[in-house]
Amino acid sequence: MRDALLIGEYDWANTGFRFSRCMRLMGMDVLMIKSHHHPFMYPEQAIVHPEFMGLEGELPSIADLIDSSKVIHFIGSVAINTPTIIGKKYVVQHGGTIYRENHAEINQHFNGFCDAAIIQCPDLLNLGAKNEMLIYYPVDTELIQPVYRGQSDVVLIGHFPSNPAVKGTKQIVEIIKELEADDLVKDKFKYIGTRDSDNPVSWWDNIRRMGTCDILIETLQSKLAGRNYGEWGNTALEAAALGKVVITNSIHQEHYHNEYGDCALEIANTQEELKEALKKWILVSDLIRLEKRKQTRDWAHKKHGMRATGERIMEKVYRGLLC
Numbered sequence: 001m002r003d004a005l006l007i008g009e010y011d012w013a014n015t016g017f018r019f020s021r022c023m024r025l026m027g028m029d030v031l032m033i034k035s036h037h038h039p040f041m042y043p044e045q046a047i048v049h050p051e052f053m054g055l056e057g058e059l060p061s062i063a064d065l066i067d068s069s070k071v072i073h074f075i076g077s078v079a080i081n082t083p084t085i086i087g088k089k090y091v092v093q094h095g096g097t098i099y100r101e102n103h104a105e106i107n108q109h110f111n112g113f114c115d116a117a118i119i120q121c122p123d124l125l126n127l128g129a130k131n132e133m134l135i136y137y138p139v140d141t142e143l144i145q146p147v148y149r150g151q152s153d154v155v156l157i158g159h160f161p162s163n164p165a166v167k168g169t170k171q172i173v174e175i176i177k178e179l180e181a182d183d184l185v186k187d188k189f190k191y192i193g194t195r196d197s198d199n200p201v202s203w204w205d206n207i208r209r210m211g212t213c214d215i216l217i218e219t220l221q222s223k224l225a226g227r228n229y230g231e232w233g234n235t236a237l238e239a240a241a242l243g244k245v246v247i248t249n250s251i252h253q254e255h256y257h258n259e260y261g262d263c264a265l266e267i268a269n270t271q272e273e274l275k276e277a278l279k280k281w282i283l284v285s286d287l288i289r290l291e292k293r294k295q296t297r298d299w300a301h302k303k304h305g306m307r308a309t310g311e312r313i314m315e316k317v318y319r320g321l322l323c
Helices: 012-025 062-067 097-110 169-180 203-211 234-241 253-260 271-283 286-304 306-322
Strands: 002-008 030-034 069-074 089-094 116-119 132-134 155-158 189-191 215-217 245-248
Touching (some): 002 306, 012 306, 030 062, 062 069, 069 306, 089 097, 116 306, 203 234, 215 271, 234 245, 286 306
Parallel strands (some): 002 069, 069 089, 089 116, 155 189, 155 215, 215 245
């Protein structure tokens, strides 16, 4: 009997698949299936089960996979018309816009039979999920290695959003333009990021271009669709794993500190805070900036690496379900 079957639809940012890998590191027998390939072309993804597209294939049917698994774990707040079988344990994982905008209806559906809910970012806490637990996205710090440039007179700053409207690109570029006109710093940095539109590339190509930066601005967006947002995501952790000074937003820092302790990310929740953070890290010495980058990389590995996340999943969710 398999320990867990993870089921997703698009598996945005490949998060569910990485969760399944974390669980395997804990010795669990885990399989993840989903219904669509991801457009960012991750080098490894969950299996796309042909049955979701009305096709036949060599895999066992979805019903058989469910029947042979102890725990059914839904990724991305979506159940995808899968049957509910009495005697199974159920976990649902919430991580983004779908849950943020439709949590009342989603909780009404899942709370009736799910044993636990994994919440990936703190703005989604306390929206009514049953037995919720905050577990951030894992980052593969074995695959993503740090990239440190040698000494330079010019600090390279990047911002490469998957969705500029969501990540607050307009507000970020406004601050960049102000700094480009500031006599104190204008000759000390170069902005190499997105300015007015996205430039979609594969996931691995995005890792490479982030690797060229010294400072990475992830997001500056306190609200989204009229709801509180303002939290960092996968890109912040990937940039941290690359050893960058990462500037991003977090309006619920207390949740992180309560669950994980200190955070190495540089938090800027307003344009003025972003400007001050950029000035600070542009003007410090290369040595101080390099030390910060190494601390950020170390934090990403120890707090959010694959094994660290696997241990948290086991401790907070699965130990009680598999006993």
